[in-house]
Amino acid sequence: MYVAILGRQPALGIAELERVFGGSSVKVISSQAATVDSDYFDIQKLGGSPKAGIIVDELPKSDWHKVSQKVVQYYSGKWSAFEGKITLGISVYGFDVDSREVQKTGIILKQKLKKSGVSLRLVPNPTPALNSAVSHHNKLGLSPNKVEILIVKSKDNVIIAESTGSQNITAYANRDQMRPKRDAFVGMLPPKLAQIMINLAVGDQKSLRILDPFCGTGVIMQEAALMGYSIYGTDLSEKMVRYCRDNLNWLADSHHVKFDWYLHEGDAVKTKWQQPIDAIVSEVYLGQPFSAPPSPTKLEEVKQNCNHIISEFLKNLAGQIKPGTLVCIAVPAWRDKDGKITHLPLISTIARLDYKPHEFANISQGDLLYFRENQVVARELLVLTRV
Ligand SMILES: C[S@@+](CC[C@H](N)C(=O)[O-])C[C@H]1O[C@@H](n2cnc3c(N)ncnc32)[C@H](O)[C@@H]1O
Structure with a gap:
């Protein structure tokens, strides 16, 4: 199951997802995102979804602090024995949260991992969600050690996903x-x-x-x-x-x-x-x-x-x-x-x-x-x- 982040004109992205994956596979979960019930997703062939990720967890709807704690807990466990350096970006959609708060989540995770001997480079957040150009330039989602966590608040819950890549804006240009x-x-x-x-x-x-x-x-x-x-x-x-x-x-x-x-x-x-x-x-x-x-x-x-x-x-x-x-x-x-x-x-x-x-x-x-x-x-x- 994937979550697709929609572009500037979301209806176009939703229509496109419906035609490619079938109307019943697409569920609009907020003004910025839709879930797609599929086992593949080729972002380079979709003009209306700047980013997408594979859903790794769904949390009950709660405030940002609880979600942030869960994310830190999950990834500090998951990566405690990671070999090599991780580059991490965090993008948050649908929460009324400051970019500094998002950045803080990354810093806490970085400190925890450091104690386990794992090194992490954090991609700075000028905005709560990294724009797709930044994600693309950092190659986030394209290899196991370059990760972008997508945190998406939906009408019913909070989706945690790992990006599988962003649109290649250099190629488009x-x-x-x-x-x-x-x-x-x-x-x-x-x-x-x-x-x-x-x-x-x-x-x-x-x-x-x-x-x-x-x-x-x-x-x-x-x-x-x-x-x-x-x-x-x-x-x-x-x-x-x-x-x-x-x-x-x-x-x-x-x-x-x-x-x-x-x-x-x-x-x-x-x-x-x-x-x-x-x-x-x-x-x-x-x-x-x-x-x-x-x-x-x-x-x-x-x-x-x-x-x-x-x-x-x-x-x-x-x-x-x-x-x-x-x-x-x-x-x-x-x-x-x-x-x-x-x-x-x-x-x-x-x-x-x-x-x-x-x-x-x-x-x-x-x-x-x-x-x-x-x-x-x-x-x-x-x-x-x-x-
Ligand atoms: C909006 S432009 C299309 C631009 C195109 N999408 C592109 O990538 O450049 C419309 C085109 O329709 C052509 N055109 C105008 N009237 C036409 C007609 N009756 N039959 C065929 N082409 C026509 C024009 O020459 C123009 O190239």
Whole structure:
């Protein structure tokens, strides 16, 4: 049994866990964490969980001091005869506790172990939970002597887990920033979000061919290739197809990976795609970018234009895929200055286009929004099944 620590937008992480491990295996235990009933967990393939750990104990709900004492007692016993030096990080979620208190727990444990002749290096806590970059740089969870204890307060109890690793933020940054061709105007989908979208469409299936009909510079194709899928991309723009090709060639060379890929120009509202198409993952046309909320008239115009293109694309696609095929698309949703959201009209009438929304056990489709503060155009993820 694992505990997954959720990212900045927890609903996305929960949805992803449900699709990969099955809705009944995932239990949301707090606003920051979910348990996953599984005997494996590959953090590098999940965009929505920055950290995860294997559950070693569950304590009755109590205050921080009692929990801290238990942790010290358990690990001073467990490691009393440890050979070699231990590097330890402690991350606490859901307790109203100061980072110094967390650090104190580590110091007490260090002193106890010293008496048994065991040496421990403590990773300092600037915050009660180490951020995943710090955990990653210290390689916590990746070998028996580099440990991160995750202490998670849930609605019913307190979970003690040992991290099995954090997301590799260096690799994400490289994949995002080192690609030879980038384009600020079409916008760049963060690789983590691309991974989430792929997992939402694919679930636990293997060996699929994934189509991205608005492939742009190819972030989704790149992440799908690294996850082991065959990839097929099309885009209206000749320049984007060229950029995407250069980026995929770079990926194959720089990451020493081989993958099946096919790429050509095509208008998503009328292209006839080559079969097979097993799943569709795409960040579709998002309309023009805005740095400030547009006027109501402008918003209406952009919304109707996007709604038209995306509806026509979904109709064209529906005629070319088998019933049961899954589609995960990021569509635009516009945020005003109070954070109120304007959605695409097609979402409420999706059945007319021959799709039905996927049902999640712990969240609803409407929760799947991705945005940064001050961003006007948010991405709304739709997970649809062709009926
Ligand atoms: C939001 S961007 C996708 C960016 C992409 N995820 C990436 O990694 O760069 C949308 C893309 O849709 C393309 N596009 C716009 N209208 C299209 C259409 N009707 N058919 C196909 N592609 C279209 C644009 O050229 C652009 O590359």
